[in-house]
Amino acid sequence: MVSARRADTRWVTRLIPVFLAGCVGLVTYVIVKRICLDYLSASENRPGTAISLLVLYLVFFALMLLCYFRTFFVIQFNPGVTPLGPKAIEQERNGKGKRRRERDLEASVRYEARPDDNPDSPGLEAFYSKDVFVCDTDGRPRWCSSCCNWKIDRAHHCSELERCVKKMDHYCPWVGGIVAETSFKFFVQFTFYATLYYIVVIVTAVIYIESNARNEASIDGFAVAVLAISALFGLFTFTMTATSVRYILVNFTTVDYVKSKTLVHQLAIRVPRGTPSCQDYPVITYPLPKPVPGQAAASESSCSRDQLATRSFAIVKTEMGENPWDLGFYRNWISVMGDNIIDWLLPFTLSPCVSYESNESFYEMGPLVQRLRARFHLPELSDELQKSEMGEREAEVIHGV
Ligand SMILES: [Zn+2]
Numbered sequence: 001m002v003s004a005r006r007a008d009t010r011w012v013t014r015l016i017p018v019f020l021a022g023c024v025g026l027v028t029y030v031i032v033k034r035i036c037l038d039y040l041s042a043s044e045n046r047p048g049t050a051i052s053l054l055v056l057y058l059v060f061f062a063l064m065l066l067c068y069f070r071t072f073f074v075i076q077f078n079p080g081v082t083p084l085g086p087k088a089i090e091q092e093r094n095g096k097g098k099r100r101r102e103r104d105l106e107a108s109v110r111y112e113a114r115p116d117d118n119p120d121s122p123g124l125e126a127f128y129s130k131d132v133f134v135c136d137t138d139g140r141p142r143w144c145s146s147c148c149n150w151k152i153d154r155a156h157h158c159s160e161l162e163r164c165v166k167k168m169d170h171y172c173p174w175v176g177g178i179v180a181e182t183s184f185k186f187f188v189q190f191t192f193y194a195t196l197y198y199i200v201v202i203v204t205a206v207i208y209i210e211s212n213a214r215n216e217a218s219i220d221g222f223a224v225a226v227l228a229i230s231a232l233f234g235l236f237t238f239t240m241t242a243t244s245v246r247y248i249l250v251n252f253t254t255v256d257y258v259k260s261k262t263l264v265h266q267l268a269i270r271v272p273r274g275t276p277s278c279q280d281y282p283v284i285t286y287p288l289p290k291p292v293p294g295q296a297a298a299s300e301s302s303c304s305r306d307q308l309a310t311r312s313f314a315i316v317k318t319e320m321g322e323n324p325w326d327l328g329f330y331r332n333w334i335s336v337m338g339d340n341i342i343d344w345l346l347p348f349t350l351s352p353c354v355s356y357e358s359n360e361s362f363y364e365m366g367p368l369v370q371r372l373r374a375r376f377h378l379p380e381l382s383d384e385l386q387k388s389e390m391g392e393r394e395a396e397v398i399h400g401v
Helices: 002-043 047-077 086-095 100-109 184-214 221-250 254-259 304-308 329-337 341-345 368-375 383-398
Strands: 132-134 142-144 149-151 155-158 163-166 170-172 177-179 266-271 283-286 311-317
Touching: 002 047, 002 184, 002 221, 047 177, 047 184, 149 155, 184 221, 184 329, 221 254, 221 329, 266 368
Parallel strands: none
Antiparallel strands: 132 266, 142 149, 155 163, 170 177, 266 311, 283 311
């Protein structure tokens, strides 16, 4: 079922660009040739109007195409998927050389329901080396049973790609696949310029039809068809632009928005080492203890350097609808669109949130984390602790870690 649906989706994704090219070709023929050149410039002798409309048409057409291809190629070549876990990689390797349909079938049965119990599980350290991450009830990161790997904050498993996708937004057949963190900025720019493009087309077609009516000439069927197509697509792209801008301003993805009314985030927030669990919150300490036969817990026998390298996290829940990544309108906007107007308008640089530069969390978190610290009375990471950690890092260097 899943593989049949994926095959259908692939066909739809291939056919839609052909359909779009046909529509844009027809619109260009009618606007440029029939209306601007043949009618306004030649018959009506209004070259000024014709040139103004042509320039506007071509500028927005070029910008729309540029953003479209940027979105399309990013989606094809840099869709923002997270790595598969070792077991899934092994299955992928075994499946190489098989036909696509068979691979799809295998991907849909690739399944590891239980999170990896190994304390040194690959990729786990990337979570507890941060100060805050999204976790499950037991304090470990979320687990993707299909990718057999840990899920980074805000990643969602996409059944079309059979992979977890970072800041997955939605599947869009119009731009050839999954819109996610690497492509969302370009996607919004595309829908924005497409809206302006269709507005120019609608204005041009209305001028033409109205002029025909005034001269009591017969109404051109081509112009009516173009007007209908543009009104439909224009309304659609305008709605997409408005919705996307709204999500950017509140730092939501479409996936977040669909769940937002009922969504509660569970966060592991770093607290001083040795903070005990209490009634308000449990505490988890990393690295997780190694199970040693005959001993209750290996942490007892760990050497002092390992104990120094441990990090403790309180496990707390947000209230329903609270968004830990909300940084305020302006910083939310910058995190996706970039910090200058050139980046806002042109589809060249990737969104700043793609860089993962922060040591504190995968994506920058807003004031909610401090509010949660206060709400649950979490002990602050004191200066003293930070100093001891600097010592710890030096110790690590000495021990050659
Ligand atoms: Zn996954």
